[in-house]
Amino acid sequence: MNYTTKQIAEITNSQLIGDETAEVKNIAYDSRTIFSEANSAFLAINTSKNSGEKYIQSAIDKGINIIISEHYHPQYENITWIIVRNSIQFLQQIAKYHLQQFQLKTIGITGSNGKTIVKEWLYQSLFHDYATVKSPKSFNSQLGLPISLLEINKKHQLGIFEVGISKPKEMELLEHIFSPEVGILTHIGSAHSSNFEYVDELIDEKIKLFVNSKTIIFNGDSDLVCKKLADAYSVKNLISFGFNSTNNVSIKNDWKNKSQGVIIQYFEEEFSVPIHQRDEATISNALCVVCVLKEFGIENSIIVEKLNSLKSVEMRLESVNGIRNNLIINDSFNLDLDSLKIAFQNINEYNRPHKTLILTDFVEGKDSDRLYQEVAAITNEQNFKTVFLIGDEITKLEGLFTATTFTFSNTTELIESVNLNQIEDNLILLKGARKFEIDKVKSYLELQKHDTVLEVNLNSILHNINVHKALLKPKTKMMAMVKAYSYGLGGYEIAEFLQHHHIDYLGVAYADEGVDLRKNGITTPIMVMNPEQHSYNIIIDYNLEPEIYSFRVLELFNEKLTQKGIQHRYPIHIKLETGMNRLGFKTEELQELIEKLRSMNVKVISIFSHLSSSDDESERDYTLQQIETFGNSSEILIEGLPDQPIRHILNTSGITNFADHQFDMVRIGIGMVGVSASSEIKKQLKSAVTFKTVISQISPIEIGDSVGYNRKFKANKNTRIATIPVGYADGIPRLIGNNVGFLGIRKELYPIVGNVCMDMMMIDIGDSPAKEGEEVIIFNSNPSLEDFACYCNTISYEVLTSISRRVKRIYIKD
Numbered sequence: 001m002n003y004t005t006k007q008i009a010e011i012t013n014s015q016l017i018g019d020e021t022a023e024v025k026n027i028a029y030d031s032r033t034i035f036s037e038a039n040s041a042f043l044a045i046n047t048s049k050n051s052g053e054k055y056i057q058s059a060i061d062k063g064i065n066i067i068i069s070e071h072y073h074p075q076y077e078n079i080t081w082i083i084v085r086n087s088i089q090f091l092q093q094i095a096k097y098h099l100q101q102f103q104l105k106t107i108g109i110t111g112s113n114g115k116t117i118v119k120e121w122l123y124q125s126l127f128h129d130y131a132t133v134k135s136p137k138s139f140n141s142q143l144g145l146p147i148s149l150l151e152i153n154k155k156h157q158l159g160i161f162e163v164g165i166s167k168p169k170e171m172e173l174l175e176h177i178f179s180p181e182v183g184i185l186t187h188i189g190s191a192h193s194s195n196f197e198y199v200d201e202l203i204d205e206k207i208k209l210f211v212n213s214k215t216i217i218f219n220g221d222s223d224l225v226c227k228k229l230a231d232a233y234s235v236k237n238l239i240s241f242g243f244n245s246t247n248n249v250s251i252k253n254d255w256k257n258k259s260q261g262v263i264i265q266y267f268e269e270e271f272s273v274p275i276h277q278r279d280e281a282t283i284s285n286a287l288c289v290v291c292v293l294k295e296f297g298i299e300n301s302i303i304v305e306k307l308n309s310l311k312s313v314e315m316r317l318e319s320v321n322g323i324r325n326n327l328i329i330n331d332s333f334n335l336d337l338d339s340l341k342i343a344f345q346n347i348n349e350y351n352r353p354h355k356t357l358i359l360t361d362f363v364e365g366k367d368s369d370r371l372y373q374e375v376a377a378i379t380n381e382q383n384f385k386t387v388f389l390i391g392d393e394i395t396k397l398e399g400l401f402t403a404t405t406f407t408f409s410n411t412t413e414l415i416e417s418v419n420l421n422q423i424e425d426n427l428i429l430l431k432g433a434r435k436f437e438i439d440k441v442k443s444y445l446e447l448q449k450h451d452t453v454l455e456v457n458l459n460s461i462l463h464n465i466n467v468h469k470a471l472l473k474p475k476t477k478m479m480a481m482v483k484a485y486s487y488g489l490g491g492y493e494i495a496e497f498l499q500h501h502h503i504d505y506l507g508v509a510y511a512d513e514g515v516d517l518r519k520n521g522i523t524t525p526i527m528v529m530n531p532e533q534h535s536y537n538i539i540i541d542y543n544l545e546p547e548i549y550s551f552r553v554l555e556l557f558n559e560k561l562t563q564k565g566i567q568h569r570y571p572i573h574i575k576l577e578t579g580m581n582r583l584g585f586k587t588e589e590l591q592e593l594i595e596k597l598r599s600m601n602v603k604v605i606s607i608f609s610h611l612s613s614s615d616d617e618s619e620r621d622y623t624l625q626q627i628e629t630f631g632n633s634s635e636i637l638i639e640g641l642p643d644q645p646i647r648h649i650l651n652t653s654g655i656t657n658f659a660d661h662q663f664d665m666v667r668i669g670i671g672m673v674g675v676s677a678s679s680e681i682k683k684q685l686k687s688a689v690t691f692k693t694v695i696s697q698i699s700p701i702e703i704g705d706s707v708g709y710n711r712k713f714k715a716n717k718n719t720r721i722a723t724i725p726v727g728y729a730d731g732i733p734r735l736i737g738n739n740v741g742f743l744g745i746r747k748e749l750y751p752i753v754g755n756v757c758m759d760m761m762m763i764d765i766g767d768s769p770a771k772e773g774e775e776v777i778i779f780n781s782n783p784s785l786e787d788f789a790c791y792c793n794t795i796s797y798e799v800l801t802s803i804s805r806r807v808k809r810i811y812i813k814d
């Protein structure tokens with residue numbers, strides 16, 4: 001986009017204060033991901049949950065001087081303001097106006113699954129024929145669509161946009177700003193996984209996108225979808241695809257048989273296409289792509305070529321720890337200006353002071369000089385210390401880059417260069433076109449290759465937090481329990497992510513856990529539950545807040561404060577004993593506690609207690625009793641104290657089972673990982689942890705052969721044994737050997753046979769098609785963490801915290 005502030009105000013009927021001629025080329029609404037201040041405006045978005053106006057200061061700090069918001073904040077100087085009535089409507093208005101300025105073909109994709117893949121594949125298939133703009137990887141919020149539409153410019157001939165909705169009534173709004181000429185409905189999932197009560201309602205809502213479409217291409221395997229589209233849109237060009245032969249476009253042969261192509265029945269016509277990966281989702285997405293290409297008049301032979309060159313869509317940004325304390329962010333799927341901008345936004349989320357960029361030629365570039373000028377301009381704003389350029393074209397323009405820049409004609413040259421080998425303590429962003437294979441750089445820089453990893457999906461953690469938040473009042477605060485190395489998932493990585501997402505408090509067990517977090521840049525308040533006497537010094541030095549659970553601790557800690565000459569009233573948290581009988585002040589101690597606290601140099605930040613059985617339906621009365629005791633005792637304390645402490649008692653299952661008693665804050669732990677005692681909530685959570693490895697060796701054995709130490713397994717038929725490089729030293733309890741536990745390969749479960757060894761175990765894989773080197777799931781979805789805990793005769797908490805430190809943790813962000 002490119003409008004003056006005056007034009008923007010006029011288009012959206014808003015008030016302008018300040019410079020009328022300033023140009024706006026980019027609207028940012030997340031102050032953390034602002035990657036370019038030149039010609040950028042910050043839009044403060046207000047929702048029912050949050051006000052973006054809180055972040056105006058931080059946008060201004062980043063150099064932005066045009067602010068769009070619902071309220072005027074006169075205290076800032078030299079800022080141009082556009083005052084809007086409603087921030088979200090503003091964005092939609094400007095996007096709609098912008099789209100109307102162009103004549104381009106449009107494709108809108110909705111559905112429950114496959115939207116992003118279909119969009120990326122259509123892009124891969126069509127961008128050579130049409131200058132194409134698309135929504136970024138998976139960016140489908142109410143804000144994402146208008147933001148993507150604003151990327152359209154006059155060179156574009158085709159726009160492919162994903163239109164995701166999460167709530168009833170959203171589609172109508174979106175259709176009002178974007179009415180695609182070709183509408184696509186991919187697979188529709190069950191209503192359970194959404195905010196819709198019935199599938200009926202979900203379909204009705206999604207198909208509203210097609211009100212003004214000429215052609216609708218849809219997955220016709222659901223009778224209900226077919227009926228609804230036929231009823232609503234009989235006059236439009238409807239094309240159904242899917243596995244049922246009743247569809248206009250379907251599969252003619254046995255698609256699972258990989259020795260032949262997939263034969264597509266396209267209306268009256270039949271033709272064979274190459275599809276390498278043979279699972280239902282892939283085939284279905286490919287059918288959808290074929291329908292669109294046919295609709296665009298592309299010949300069969302060309303369609304075959306295009307399908308042949310489709311690349312898998314890497315949906316996630318991968319971050320791995322590199323050698324020399326570098327952090328490597330690998331985003332080398334496709335390289336265009338849009339994806340480069342998004343990568344720049346993403347790396348801003350990592351708090352690394354020094355950054356390096358590795359960038360290759362843009363293969364698609366037509367008007368390459370102008371393209372590279374723009375690339376250099378946005379790159380120069382990112383403050384990279386070092387830039388490595390690879391390829392014949394981009395290196396010619398080395399002079400445009402202001403960072404220390406090195407050039408190479410190919411990736412191998414880069415890997416061999418001394419300069420790359422001197423980079424340390426940097427975030428290294430890899431951004432390259434496929435043909436340069438800069439994945440090789442990642443492998444080269446990666447710390448150590450481990451076959452066995454504990455993979456933590458940070459987005460799932462955030463999702464799970466939000467599922468719990470949805471059960472609470474908007475004002476209720478949340479403390480994330482990151483004790484015991486974040487339940488075994490990692491040290492500061494989880495805390496850093498939670499801090500980035502504005503968690504209110506962090507909770508750790510011991511002072512040194514808190515110190516580690518502080519040393520890694522965590523500034524969120526941290527409560528320490530077991531403040532040991534020898535650690536009072538570092539608690540105070542690192543600004544940690546102790547849990548005070550007895551007079552002994554209170555007095556010793558207060559002495560330390562006096563001894564260190566602390567002037568301000570030091571923040572503490574008071575723990576009350578209400579029924580766990582572990583730590584805490586008892587009801588009869590309250591009066592004395594009040595007197596002591598009043599005489600000391602401390603400030604009570606919060607009063608809390610812990611539920612012993614919130615996950616246990618049969619102990620409901622006991623829990624309610626605990627809550628009542630807590631309510632009464634904490635009230636007495638609050639009345640007696642000068643401070644206004646907040647109160648909290650609910651842990652994860654407390655949130656799900658006793659949300660009425662949320663007080664001012666809750667403490668989430670295991671729920672972040674995706675575990676819940678409530679089956680209703682469990683359905684909405686995502687499993688955030690995958691413990692996986694690969695098969696080291698497969699050996700056929702015969703009847704009577706034995707496996708492992710002490711010959712505890714003897715085959716009663718000929719079979720195949722897979723050896724897995726994980727054993728009790730990795731935290732797998734030995735008791736799951738000998739047919740007690742199971743591991744997953746290709747979604748099937750196989751029994752652990754014989755005794756578990758220190759570093760290995762064996763599973764009986766029978767005639768599974770699995771090969772050596774193939775992935776083995778210790779737990780994720782099948783078996784799940786809960787299943788695995790059940791094999792081990794314990795609970796999920798113990799499974800996670802037992803996984804030894806030698807297992808590499810990796811963190812994934814979508």
Ligand SMILES: *Cc1c(COP(=O)(O)O)cnc(C)c1O
Nearest residue numbers: 481610651652667668669670671
């Ligand atoms: C660990 C812990 C929690 C979190 O418990 P979950 O069941 O994992 O949610 C909450 N409060 C206290 C005091 C804890 O020690």
